Amino acid sequence: MNEFELIRTYFQRDPLDPSVTLGNGDDAAVVSQHSDFETVVSVDSVIAGRHVPLMCPPDGFAARLLGRGLSDLAAMGAEPQAVLLSLTLPTLEPGWIDHFASRFHQLCVRFGVDLIGGDTTKGPLSAHLTVLGQVPKGSAVTRSGLKSGDDLWLFGPDLGGARAYLDVLDGQQPDHEIWAERYWRPEPQLDAGVSLRGVASAMIDVSDGLCQDLLHLLDHAVGSASVKLQSKLFPLCPDLVDRFGQDKALEYALTGGDDYCLLASIRGGVTIPTRGRRIGMVVKGETDRILLDGEPLPDAWQLGWDHSR
Template identity: 45%
Template sequence: MHSEFELIARYLAPAPAPAAAGVALGVGDDCALLAPSAGEHLAVSVDTSVAGVHFPADAPPEAVGHRALAVSLSDLAAMGARGRWCLMSLTLPAADDAWVAAFAEGFHALCEACGVSLAGGDVTRGELAVGVTVMGEVPPSEALTRAGARPGDWLAVTGALGGGAGGLQRWQAGERDLDDPLIRRYLRPRPRLAAGLALRGLAGAAIDISDGLLADLGHLREASGVGAELWPERLPLAEGLVDALGEARARQLALGGGDDYELLVSLPPERLDEARARLAALALPLTVIGRVTAVPGVTGVEPTGVSGWQHFPGDTP
């Protein structure tokens, strides 16, 4: 059995980052030393993924590593930030070399694909959980926020919806085919970093769809002080969702299931064509699903029975 320091050195410490990565001192000291680009704002977000809450306890470790990083990078995408660095804390019930090696493979592969450097972290003993802090850069005047939606804007989403929640249902029903399109969307979500960059200067407001479309639209509406009209018949549904669960359930999950990690944006009408063209260059569709209104609340949808994820729902409606 290896100690936490041996696990870090063997599996989690990446190769020394090149100077271009902005890591003056990385894994192995008390702190990482980072060199942000001059004139850029630093965008920082943290997420914790807990076994049995955010991912199945029996999920493949490679997928756990990928997913833990992806859900954090999705926050950078929603801000229009370019990913630069991350920190990762891993809590393990036991020092399982094979599990950690596969976990690290998934984590490092997504780091490389997204141009993000792992700059430090921690390994501890306890119930399985992964904490990831991501850091990115964005020019001061170009950050996308939740507060810029205006009445008359279109509401649009990238990609397709419902696949994350549909994949979780498939897994809970005993499906273990990692090539199933729904399970793939749940266990290996794709953070829309390139889309966030492409939408700079066009989107009025943006948020990533992690807790469910209606729930995250609620956060955007509250921050912007607006209402919304949705057109559920226009929701882009994930591949295989209707075949697996039927159209009615598919639309419920698209509205409230969560775990999609697509971007929901508001767009002034005159910017829609340019936004679609930029995302088309990324082979990513952008679908208008409604519009921003001046009247508080949401119209156009019936109660779905799927309210979006909350850890501590309490009595809040």
């Protein structure tokens, strides 16, 4: 099976979204926007042996790839439209590809995106996903705008589960259904993202660890700002404290990557349009940029999760 047959067999589907004027199979795809909307676009990679285990199950590979990519659109408040997939496969194992493609298309339907292009090459397993969405002009929620007087909110299930699952993969912990789900089936917070347009002063998705992603918001703050977090407000993934103790559980929640919650700053007193958790507040700049229960964070926590380690 050559590249053309592979693409035809597994990856060509008729587009469902009427905004996709021309889908997969030409030199490029064509997508139209509602008038007064603009295009939001991002690209993300999932590399086997780095972001996922070398021997990666096909359905998990598909779900992490789409979850991670679409989470970037959620963090902008964008409605997803389409994706392009650049896929590198070591060998043509029809079983693996078939499972991967089925799961990929199933999730595309669920998230309301069409696969409109891409390519395949032979090599170590990796995938690069381009995601396209749209927002009304001027309404994208960026990382810039957090301000003293805002509250800090989290939208999404809970924290630390994907990090804890790495210990399962390493054989240091027995399997755990919910951690496995957080790791293999991250849920991009698309509806929450859209509902926070015009509400959040700044927003980011938690992909590199909450502390590190919070530092990105602080880097782009309006005026001087520090953040006071309260540990008792954190939504911890089940059994983290039981298995690791309070300190380690908090460390996993604050520094582990791949949670794909949305972290937003919202002016105090503003009505929150969707279910979320207030985890702290933004104050005028102090010596420490982040305080947890009144104490500065360990330096190492602020380095966040490096996907290359």
